[in-house]
Amino acid sequence: MVLNYIWIAFFMIAFVVALIRLIFFGDTEIFSELVKSTFDNAELGFRISLGLTGVMTLWLGLMKVGENGGVIRIMARIVGPLFRKLFPEIPEGHPATGSIMLNIAANMLGLDNAATPLGLKAMDQLQELNTQKDTATNPMIMFLVLNTSGLTLIPISIMVYRAQLGAADPSDIFLPILLATFFSTMAGILAVSFFQKLNLMNKVVMGYLGGFTLLVAGIIWYFSIIPQSQVELISSLASNIILFSIIISFIALAVYRKINVYESFIDGAKDGFKISIKIIPYLVAILVAIGVFRASGAMQFLIDGIGWLVAWSGLNSDFVPAMPTAFMKPLSGSGARGMMVDAMNTFGADSFVGRLASTFQGSTDTTFYVLAVYFGSVGIKKTRYALTAGLIADFAGILAAIFIAYLFFH
Numbered sequence: 001m002v003l004n005y006i007w008i009a010f011f012m013i014a015f016v017v018a019l020i021r022l023i024f025f026g027d028t029e030i031f032s033e034l035v036k037s038t039f040d041n042a043e044l045g046f047r048i049s050l051g052l053t054g055v056m057t058l059w060l061g062l063m064k065v066g067e068n069g070g071v072i073r074i075m076a077r078i079v080g081p082l083f084r085k086l087f088p089e090i091p092e093g094h095p096a097t098g099s100i101m102l103n104i105a106a107n108m109l110g111l112d113n114a115a116t117p118l119g120l121k122a123m124d125q126l127q128e129l130n131t132q133k134d135t136a137t138n139p140m141i142m143f144l145v146l147n148t149s150g151l152t153l154i155p156i157s158i159m160v161y162r163a164q165l166g167a168a169d170p171s172d173i174f175l176p177i178l179l180a181t182f183f184s185t186m187a188g189i190l191a192v193s194f195f196q197k198l199n200l201m202n203k204v205v206m207g208y209l210g211g212f213t214l215l216v217a218g219i220i221w222y223f224s225i226i227p228q229s230q231v232e233l234i235s236s237l238a239s240n241i242i243l244f245s246i247i248i249s250f251i252a253l254a255v256y257r258k259i260n261v262y263e264s265f266i267d268g269a270k271d272g273f274k275i276s277i278k279i280i281p282y283l284v285a286i287l288v289a290i291g292v293f294r295a296s297g298a299m300q301f302l303i304d305g306i307g308w309l310v311a312w313s314g315l316n317s318d319f320v321p322a323m324p325t326a327f328m329k330p331l332s333g334s335g336a337r338g339m340m341v342d343a344m345n346t347f348g349a350d351s352f353v354g355r356l357a358s359t360f361q362g363s364t365d366t367t368f369y370v371l372a373v374y375f376g377s378v379g380i381k382k383t384r385y386a387l388t389a390g391l392i393a394d395f396a397g398i399l400a401a402i403f404i405a406y407l408f409f410h
Contacts, residue, residue, distance in 0.1 A: 006328075006335055010289040014296035021297060033295045041291030045284035048341060049276060051164045057272030059156045062247055064268020065261055067106075069254035075105035082208040086146075086189065086198070087139045089129075096125035100143055107365075108153045119147060120377050127378040135382040136375065138196045142189075144374055144386050149188035149393040150365035151181050154246065158362050161341060167349035172232065174239035175219070176355070176404045177362035182216050184364045184397030191389040223407055235408055279334075286338030294342065299324065318410065319402050321347065322356040326398045330391065333366040356405040363397035 018034055021027040066072075083101055090097055099122035106118055122143060130137050136144075155177045162170035186209065193200050200209065223231050254261045293299050303321055310317040325339040343357035367390040375383055 006332060007285065007289050010293040013298050014292040017296040017298045017301070030296070034292055037291040037295035038288050041287040042284050044291075044341075044345065045287040046280060048161070048164050049280040049283050053273055053276040055160045055163050056157075056276045057269040059160065060272035061265035061267075061269035062250060063154075063156070064271075065254050065259070065264045066246075066250035067268075068259045068264045069250060069257050071250060071253060072102055072105045074253075075101075075108065079104065079208075081204050085200075085202065085205050086142055086193075088198070089137070090126075090139050091129075094125070094129070096122055096129070096139070099125055103143075104146055104151070107147065108151055116373075119143075119374060123374050123378050127380075132382075133378075134380060136380050136384050136386055140375075140380070141384060141386045141389065142192045142196070144371060145188040145192050145389045145393060146185065147374070148365045148367040148370045148390040149181070149185040149397070150363065151185040152177065152362055154243070155362040157337075158340070158358050161337070162344070162349050162354075162358060165341070165344045165349040165354075167344075167354075169236050169240075170349075171239045171243055172236045173355055173358045173362065174243060175235050176359045176401070176408050179216055179219065179404050180359055180363035180397050180401040182212065183400035184393045186213070187396030188389060188393030191392040192385075195385045195389065220404075220407065231408055282334045283338065283341070286332075286334050287341065290338050290342045294346075316406075318352055319356055319405065321353045322360060325357040325360040326401070329360060329364055329398075330367040330394045331369075333369060336361055336366070352405065352409050355409045356401065359401040359405050360398065363401045364394045367391060367394055 014034065018030045021030045080097075080101055083097065083104075084092075087097065087100065099118055103118035103122050123140065126137065126140050126143065127133065129139070155174065158173065158177065159170040162173065189209070190200075192198075200206070223235070226234065251261055254264060290299075303323070306323055307317045307320040310320055322343055325336050325343060328339045329336040340357045340361045344351075344354040347353040349355075367387070371383060371386060371390065375381075375386075
């Protein structure tokens with residue numbers, strides 16, 4: 001529903017701005033530019049979607065190998081002690097705990113197709129514990145915010161889009177996204193813990209969160225002291241080593257578990273082709289709307305306004321052209337993806353703006369969509385502070401993405 005209003009708004013605003021340019025400034029070419037943009041962006045959306053097929057097929061095949069090899073269950077066991085402290089109201093041994101951990105593990109690996117069914121199952125199980133069926137419980141809200149904060153270890157789709165749009169090293173945003181999404185998740189946990197009055201000052205929680213925080217702080221410190229000329233090289237090298245090591249570990253674990261690696265890969269790869277074809281109408285629709293919005297001058301007007309405010313405050317404004325992706329992300333995943341693609345297509349996949357837009361895309365999940373789907377699936381109408389906590393996580397992820405992008409790419 002939100003995307004419907006956004007899509008209509010893009011066209012209507014573009015039309016009004018174009019009329020103003022025609023009537024008051026005599027720009028007789030503006031409407032021909034709008035029409036041309038619809039054709040150009042429809043072609044771009046189709047070309048990108050079709051070009052995604054190969055890489056998406058590869059990655060979803062590898063993810064299926066990992067899934068069948070038991071990677072999700074291993075990750076669930078690793079984070080289990082932490083989750084038991086974050087969800088104290090769930091009885092010990094209740095099946096909801098297992099579904100929540102599996103859902104988060106699948107999200108961290110970028111397995112959206114596996115994560116959503118697990119998430120809906122977890123929400124249904126949490127509803128069984130709910131004594132007020134129309135009101136969100138504390139465990140439901142913590143679970144939702146962990147989803148909306150978008151903690152991701154492998155941002156598959158973003159790397160695929162970067163490869164399709166000509167990035168020299170599509171994985172160079174791996175570490176920045178990992179760091180940004182860590183901050184958004186931490187902010188989400190802290191916000192929900194504040195509302196629920198959870199005690200985070202215990203050995204288990206401090207061990208997990210403190211350890212992760214020290215690791216992230218160490219990474220940021222290291223990249224802040226080395227010469228700027230080496231930041232990109234080392235980041236890219238580390239990203240590629242980590243990613244390829246993950247692939248090898250998936251295959252090795254599957255072999256150890258006596259899984260047919262080749263058949264698992266083919267099974268997952270089939271989904272890659274289906275998804276690539278399935279997203280064509282969605283990507284074309286949003287890119288055409290964004291293209292019209294940009295061609296009318298409305299996008300530039302918005303960016304110039306934000307840029308003026310940032311410059312007036314004395315800050316560097318190089319990040320401003322990437323902000324449409326950040327604004328769109330809480331509202332619509334496909335809309336934000338379109339903004340990211342538009343930024344890379346306009347400024348270049350390897351530009352600062354292109355990389356920052358990619359980092360924005362991976363720093364959080366789509367808050368309004370996640371709340372609507374997950375709460376809607378069990379009939380929750382009173383969401384309490386879930387949206388507030390989710391938006392706090394989004395805001396933290398955006399700020400972290402800007403800071404980290406300047407550290408790595410500027």
